[in-house]
Amino acid sequence: MRSTASIMHLDLDAFFAAVEQRDKPSLRGKPVCVGGIGARGVVATASYEARRFGARSAMPTAEARRRCPSGTAFLYPRGDAYRESSRIVMDLLRSVSPVVEQVSVDEAYVDLAAAADIDLSAAGVRAVAERLIAEIQDATGGLTASAGIASSKMLAKIGSELEKPAGLVVVPPGRELQLLGPLSVRVVSGIGPATEARLRSFGVETVADLQRMERADLVSIFGSAHGGSLHELARARDDREVVVEREAKSVSAEETFEHDVVDREVLDAELVSLARRTAARLGKSAAFARTVTIKVRQHDFATSTRSETLLHPTGDAGVILDVARRLLAGVDVSNGLRLLGVGVSGLSAHAQEQLRFDEPEVHLAAQLPFTDSDGTEPEEAAVDMDVPATPAGDVRRTPSPAAYTGDGPPTWWPGQDIAHSEYGAGWVWGSGLGRVTVRFEGPTTRPGRVLTFRVDDPELSKADPPQW
DNA sequence: TCTGGGGTCCTAGGACCC
């Protein structure tokens, strides 16, 4: 904990939904849920209007559909559009201080004390944040951000939540305990549903209650690391620093199937795709991995992992796939799998030189980082593998637009940017039964008209996210 | 037709080594 309120936490309000409302004027002021749209999808972000009906992040989309009125938009995420706005925001944060820790696309900590020219008085940091929030709104076409500024990361984050949306809270040094005491223990970093429930069984509900627990008791209940940190954090003692960049420790890819899968051929085809995606992302970060892990979730949601550690790090999708296949062979799939995942860990920056002499059969060429000159996502096909590029089975994935819209190209998914040669730019409201319904509007237009086309109408084409 | 996907950190037991 510092003596000045010099750590800022900033996050964007209902980020995915807000970008959708920015780019789709007809949705402004309306309930919008962004996330998985299949039967097993969950909501990633609900707009504030949708929250009034009870829709929440992590809620099954089916449940959100039951709660929200008809006319609520359920959209599949447009990652490119979110990343672009995120980049603009993070650049603005870095213009304030060189020490910015990006936590996710929509959230970051900024170390204001690391900037040479900032007045660290309460009024000084408030002015900086106000200017920043205004700049963000201006540069992103109206997205709003909330910020908290305090003497520690935890208090800064709590501050940013207090007056959302578009809130700004400065916690003056010395007031931390007063602020923290009456709040639910859930505001403490590291307290989730399980810890909350166990604390409740001891009669602990607020941070003030938690402060009354002995350290030794917390340690005996929760273990030394967790128990010790609860004892400290309840007293607002948090000396976690703002760190610019952390090295990745693992890379993984997973898929939840639309329907549970029993067929080993279908599972193998999915394993191929997952190994390829994992290797591609590993290659993109120019890393190599020693441990391969598969993750399976049974029909009843019981989830387990199996892992194997190699003698030497690899970046080869074929090697990762071989291990994953071996691991999956030992798993009972007779009741059907709901989810399959492939991951790697034990990352290092280089494959070992001695590899060349020890194991000549390992393809060195495939272990070189993938070329990525134009900055695009490496194609799966770029990975050297002795497996067909097209999965053999018909693998249906819950969140995938293809699964939602059914068979047959082209597929259109709700929220997608689209263009019509005559009517111009628009977005997909929905698609099915060979038809696609499009609303023609953009961030700078008035709410547009709605027209329906055949899905294979040659006048329709995919489009880039619009400029606001 | 409840329950995504991508991560991080911690714990605990067993193998193995000295």
Next chain:
DNA sequence: TCTGGGGTCCTAGGACCC
């Protein structure tokens, strides 16, 4: 022929975060 103690690595699982 009766059992120590520390350290590291590996595996599996769990909680948590966005």
